[in-house]
Amino acid sequence: MSKFWSPLTASLVPYVPGEQPKDKTYIKLNTNENPYPPSPKAIEAIRNAAGADLRLYPDPTCDELIRKAAAYYGLRPEQVFAGNGSDEILAFAFAAFFDPANKVQFPDITYSFYKVYAKLYGLQAELIPLDERFRIPIDRFRGTGGVVIPNPNAPTAELVPLAQIRELLENNKEQAVIIDEAYIDFGGESAVPLISEYPNLLVVQTLSKSRSLAGLRVGFAFGSEELIDGLNRIKNSFNSYTLDRLALAGAVASFEDEAYFKETTAKVIATRERVSEQVAALGFKLTESKANFVFISHPSIAAERIFRELRGKGVLVRYFNQPRIDGYLRVSIGTDEEMDAFIRALREIVEA
Ligand code: PMP
Numbered sequence: 001m002s003k004f005w006s007p008l009t010a011s012l013v014p015y016v017p018g019e020q021p022k023d024k025t026y027i028k029l030n031t032n033e034n035p036y037p038p039s040p041k042a043i044e045a046i047r048n049a050a051g052a053d054l055r056l057y058p059d060p061t062c063d064e065l066i067r068k069a070a071a072y073y074g075l076r077p078e079q080v081f082a083g084n085g086s087d088e089i090l091a092f093a094f095a096a097f098f099d100p101a102n103k104v105q106f107p108d109i110t111y112s113f114y115k116v117y118a119k120l121y122g123l124q125a126e127l128i129p130l131d132e133r134f135r136i137p138i139d140r141f142r143g144t145g146g147v148v149i150p151n152p153n154a155p156t157a158e159l160v161p162l163a164q165i166r167e168l169l170e171n172n173k174e175q176a177v178i179i180d181e182a183y184i185d186f187g188g189e190s191a192v193p194l195i196s197e198y199p200n201l202l203v204v205q206t207l208s209k210s211r212s213l214a215g216l217r218v219g220f221a222f223g224s225e226e227l228i229d230g231l232n233r234i235k236n237s238f239n240s241y242t243l244d245r246l247a248l249a250g251a252v253a254s255f256e257d258e259a260y261f262k263e264t265t266a267k268v269i270a271t272r273e274r275v276s277e278q279v280a281a282l283g284f285k286l287t288e289s290k291a292n293f294v295f296i297s298h299p300s301i302a303a304e305r306i307f308r309e310l311r312g313k314g315v316l317v318r319y320f321n322q323p324r325i326d327g328y329l330r331v332s333i334g335t336d337e338e339m340d341a342f343i344r345a346l347r348e349i350v351e352a
Pocket residue numbers: 084085086087088111150153154180182205206207208214217218219
């Protein structure tokens with residue numbers, strides 16, 4: 001607390017990101033990064049962009065990147081927004097579309113940044129509890145102040161089928177509906193094709209997960225022209241150059257390497273399926289994951305203890321000291337070698 005802080009700063013409850021340890025090298029399965037490097041084409045493009053042109057401001061409207069992303073989904077550029085990671089886009093979207101007079105709805109167990117944004121903009125939030133199997137009860141989302149659904153959800157990894165997303169949109173036509181598809185490429189079906197039918201639908205995606213570019217900070221939003229205009233109004237009232245030249249170059253190139261994207265995504269999915277079976281064989285319960293992480297719980301060993309013991313063995317996973325999910329761990333899918341080491345460490349803990 002400082003006397004120089006505004007009442008807003010004093011009131012905030014900021015997000016605490018997953019640990020990026022500096023003390024030693026861990027097998028890092030705690031922040032849902034992709035274990036494979038970005039496409040070599042993206043790395044080369046970033047290298048080529050690291051030159052004299054860095055003295056110049058980047059393209060404030062990200063034209064080339066937006067054209068690429070639009071073409072990828074068969075959209076018009078006016079239906080696409082690019083931002084500095086999907087976190088920034090979500091922050092812009094909360095400001096652009098939600099009114100403090102009404103309650104914005106999101107699941108009670110979900111990406112914890114939503115609560116932070118609601119607080120930042122003085123919004124009221126209505127948290128809708130997940131069902132007993134950690135699924136999002138879509139029919140309970142019928143508010144007046146907007147809806148945010150991550151699909152798949154984090155940290156539970158469960159996917160809402162597209163038919164249910166359509167049902168959600170049918171039930172909520174008068175307010176913005178944000179579908180956060182950070183993990184959609186690991187087995188889900190994107191809601192992007194629905195944006196032409198529902199002018200209130202904003203689909204948010206990222207290059208951080210399935211495209212291995214978390215370090216570049218690039219995200220997208222897809223929606224009607226009126227929603228994209230709203231995001232641009234916020235952006236241009238804040239920082240008109242959201243993406244730097246290196247990020248623009250790398251992001252454009254990542255869309256030019258579909259084969260690499262498909263190959264690495266398929267590897268992550270195959271590893272997830274294998275690890276899910278191995279974890280179940282060690283006695284763990286787990287949700288059905290369509291993401292690049294699994295959400296696991298042991299019936300008799302405390303999650304916090306497993307978390308600590310894994311850390312001692314050099315494996316970092318995510319523990320949530322939070323009601324209802326404090327018996328669970330979220331484990332990102334690494335390479336096969338990393339997951340073999342994780343399973344070995346887990347077996348030692350379970351069998352000790
Ligand atoms: N949404 C969800 C559900 C996430 O888990 C994350 C990653 N922590 C993000 C959005 C943000 O991703 P990024 O800002 O890297 O695009």
